[in-house]
Amino acid sequence: MAREFTRVGVVGLGTMGAGIVEVFARNGVDVVAVEISPDALARGRATLARSTDRAVARGRLAGAERDALHARVDFQVGLDALHAVDLVVEAVPERLDLKRRIFAELDRICRPDTILATNTSSLGVTDIAVATGRPQQVVGLHFFNPAPVMKLVEVVRTVVTAADVVDDVEALCTRLGKVGVTIDDRAGFIANALLFGYLNQAVSLFEARHVTREDLDAAMTLGCGLPMGPLALLDLIGLDTAYEILNTMYRHGGRNRRHAPAPLIRQMVTAGLLGRKTGRGFYTYDKPGSAQVVPDPATPTAVDDAPGTTAVTRVGVVGSGTTAADLAAVFAAAGHQVVVVGADGPAGTAGAVRTALDEGVTRDDPDPSGRDAALARITWADALEQLADVDLVLEATAGEPDTTRTLFARLDEVCKPGVVLATTTSTLPVIELAMATRRPADVLGLHFCTPVRARTLVEVVTTVRTSPEATATARAVCAALGRTTLVCDDRAGFVVDALLFPYLNDAVQMLAAGYAGVDDIDHAMTLGCGYPTGPFALLDAIGLDVALAVQRALYRESREPGLAPAPLLHHLVTAGHLGRAAGRGFREHTGR
Numbered sequence: 394m395a396r397e398f399t400r401v402g403v404v405g406l407g408t409m410g411a412g413i414v415e416v417f418a419r420n421g422v423d424v425v426a427v428e429i430s431p432d433a434l435a436r437g438r439a440t441l442a443r444s445t446d447r448a449v450a451r452g453r454l455a456g457a458e459r460d461a462l463h464a465r466v467d468f469q470v471g472l473d474a475l476h477a478v479d480l481v482v483e484a485v486p487e488r489l490d491l492k493r494r495i496f497a498e499l500d501r502i503c504r505p506d507t508i509l510a511t512n513t514s515s516l517g518v519t520d521i522a523v524a525t526g527r528p529q530q531v532v533g534l535h536f537f538n539p540a541p542v543m544k545l546v547e548v549v550r551t552v553v554t555a556a557d558v559v560d561d562v563e564a565l566c567t568r569l570g571k572v573g574v575t576i577d578d579r580a581g582f583i584a585n586a587l588l589f590g591y592l593n594q595a596v597s598l599f600e601a602r603h604v605t606r607e608d609l610d611a612a613m614t615l616g617c618g619l620p621m622g623p624l625a626l627l628d629l630i631g632l633d634t635a636y637e638i639l640n641t642m643y644r645h646g647g648r649n650r651r652h653a654p655a656p657l658i659r660q661m662v663t664a665g666l667l668g669r670k671t672g673r674g675f676y677t678y679d680k681p682g683s684a685q686v687v688p689d690p691a692t693p694t695a696v697d698d699a700p701g702t703t704a705v706t707r708v709g710v711v712g713s714g715t716t717a718a719d720l721a722a723v724f725a726a727a728g729h730q731v732v733v734v735g736a737d738g739p740a741g742t743a744g745a746v747r748t749a750l751d752e753g754v755t756r757d758d759p760d761p762s763g764r765d766a767a768l769a770r771i772t773w774a775d776a777l778e779q780l781a782d783v784d785l786v787l788e789a790t791a792g793e794p795d796t797t798r799t800l801f802a803r804l805d806e807v808c809k810p811g812v813v814l815a816t817t818t819s820t821l822p823v824i825e826l827a828m829a830t831r832r833p834a835d836v837l838g839l840h841f842c843t844p845v846r847a848r849t850l851v852e853v854v855t856t857v858r859t860s861p862e863a864t865a866t867a868r869a870v871c872a873a874l875g876r877t878t879l880v881c882d883d884r885a886g887f888v889v890d891a892l893l894f895p896y897l898n899d900a901v902q903m904l905a906a907g908y909a910g911v912d913d914i915d916h917a918m919t920l921g922c923g924y925p926t927g928p929f930a931l932l933d934a935i936g937l938d939v940a941l942a943v944q945r946a947l948y949r950e951s952r953e954p955g956l957a958p959a960p961l962l963h964h965l966v967t968a969g970h971l972g973r974a975a976g977r978g979f980r981e982h983t984g985r
């Protein structure tokens with residue numbers, strides 16, 4: 394029989410602790426909530442009140458339940474109040490010396506059978522456990538932010554944690570409505586080891602002025618379906634906490650440069666720009682602790698950035714794969730005349746275009762007559778010459794670099810002057826295609842995030858030669874399709890892929906290291922971080938060969954050791970385990 398936890402303690406009522414108190418109290422467990430000072434206690438109490446009031450306002454909690462929840466919480470200053478609890482969860486700042494001191498104190502104060510848990514994100518649970526005389530009763534209980542919402546709890550066992558303690562804590566997670574994933578003690582555990590490399594890289598892109606903060610966050614929410622952009626998430630986590638987590642993972646997780654904190658994070662921490670909790674981080678908030686973003690000097694103003702856009706009515710699409718079909722469908726559905734030049738004429742693309750239209754490219758217009766009208770706006774051609782009078786060309790051939798360069802040279806010959814020549818490539822530098830023409834100012838990248846029908850983001854990739862007019866035309870065309878654009882430089886992966894694929898590659902490295910399995914890693918990201926798909930489900934959907942090609946391009950350009958493609962990815966591609974379309978990738982796929 395699992396142990397009954399009727400009274401627990403929570404130490405530190407900051408970003409995480411207040412949420413953890415709420416989780417316990419909501420599930421009928423009495424809580425002694427401890428802070429270091431009366432002021433900090435008042436802040437923690439206010440955080441809990443704000444969160445529960447919000448839940449009532451949103452109809453997720455009845456008023457009487459809120460009152461009962463608060464009645465279960467005993468707010469106290471000082472650890473001595475924890476002498477009679479069954480379990481303590483510590484959630485003080487991410488500093489080993491501080492946590493060790495608190496655990497030594499707890500060991501002295503608490504009953505001998507009390508289980509001591511830390512919510513550390515990156516410190517060794519073992520290092521904390523050995524500060525007590527009961528290391529067999531010490532575990533990691535890593536909740537995710539916001540604790541009342543996120544389903545996952547990583548249960549971290551050390552080499553000395555007793556098996557029955559792990560069992561009891563797992564059962565408790567279930568009682569709290571959480572999914573507990575039990576793992577060994579390793580820097581960053583599962584989710585943070587994958588999340589923080591990505592967050593840190595996002596800060597570096599921002600710091601290098603590759604992309605604005607709003608565009609960066611839009612890239613990952615609209616381009617990948619993540620619940621929050623990386624900079625908004627860092628503001629939620631707290632820059633000080635993020636810095637400590639990265640620093641610890643770097644120092645204790647093999648000195649992986651992906652975890653070496655970006656200099657900007659340190660500067661912001663020093664300047665007191667800690668995120669929501671201080672009212673200012675990457676964004677500015679209406680007051681400390683608020684989630685409400687207010688305009689600041691960095692907020693983009695609506696500017697008329699259309700220096701002489703060219704009207705686009707006729708669009709050429711070159712290619713015969715899924716992307717070409719999706720693009721033809723999107724443009725035709727929006728009222729453009731579309732000429733598709735594919736290797737195998739209508740036979741290759743017509744069916745796929747129809748499917749794309751049927752599957753909801755025209756989600757807002759389910760009427761079949763809309764689909765038929767869109768189809769009627771498409772003509773199929775077998776020669777590039779038929780693009781002589783289009784206003785915009787989209788290349789979606791996914792061909793070899795030489796073939797694509799030759800194609801752009803040919804487009805230069807057949808297309809009328811002033812036409813924007815766009816590539817949808819995700820692996821080839823756009824400038825190479827631009828320089829294959831005599832009109833590099835008119836060449837840019839239009840990277841539609843896939844699946845095209847579900848993701849509304851388009852990256853407009855400008856080279857050092859792209860003209861402002863071509864950029865403005867491309868943005869105007871995408872805006873008319875109802876798509877959000879971000880403008881970024883011509884560097885490998887642009888924004889979305891540059892951040893997404895290294896994270897996927899990190900997940901493969903973690904799997905190969907034997908730390909956790911496919912399901913646990915996928916769960917960590919979906920249930921812990923709210924991602925729509927886990928990394929392995931996503932890799933199987935994208936195709937492992939595609940992922941390998943993108944990762945290689947990223948590595949080739951940056952030479953960052955941390956971006957080297959995972960050998961396991963390479964091996965699976967060599968073995969033909971390419972993902973869902975091949976019937977097998979990281980998982981078996983039947984009935985495709």
Ligand SMILES: NC(=O)c1ccc[n+]([C@@H]2O[C@H](COP(=O)([O-])OP(=O)(O)OC[C@H]3O[C@@H](n4cnc5c(N)ncnc54)[C@H](O)[C@@H]3O)[C@@H](O)[C@H]2O)c1
Binds near residue numbers: 407409515638
């Ligand atoms: N912020 C996140 O998104 C997140 C997510 C998961 C885990 N964590 C982990 O949770 C822990 C807490 O992080 P946080 O972001 O909530 O930090 P925080 O700075 O928001 O809160 C820490 C709280 O601990 C209190 N405190 C400090 N010393 C204390 C003491 N001696 N006794 C009692 N209280 C004390 C502080 O007053 C503060 O309220 C860290 O280990 C962090 O790695 C954070």
